Amino acid sequence: MNIDAFERLLPEVTDGNRAYWDGLTVRELRLQRCAHDDVFRFPASPVCPNCLSPDFAWTAVSGRATLWSWIVMHQEYFEAFADERPYPVAFVKLAEGPFMVSTVLADPATLSIDVPLELTFREIGDRAVPCFRPAP
Secondary structure, eight states: OOHHHHHHHSOOOOTTTHHHHHHHHTTOOEEEEETTTOOEESSOOSSOTTTOOOOEEEEEOOOEEEEEEEEEEOSOOOGGGGGGOSEEEEEEEETTSOEEEEOBOSOGGGOOTTOEEEEEEEEETTEEEEEEEEOO
16 A cells, blocks of 8 residues: 555545544544434534534444445546455445445455454554444
């Protein structure tokens, strides 16, 4: 992986997403959880998509997920991943409900729908990013 190219893809840390990135620093995936109906949401948003409440808390989630869908990237669209092709881009469903786009650290030929996944992290410079691997 080209770390310099990957770092350029990372979003800016802002007041609105700092708790998410701070969680990743300590190897926790933190999502917003509505204070009124306990619904988790991702990506972060100013109101709950279920009840429209603006009240929430950043809460660590389990890291368990299932593979909902994926594609395999063969083309070089991003310099950061040029040496990792082919690689899966995955749409995973977290055990807590929200979906997340990430990658699965596995041979794409071994993937199948609903395979259980567990959270892991990749170090990118001074930050960590969430990704998944098949659960044992």
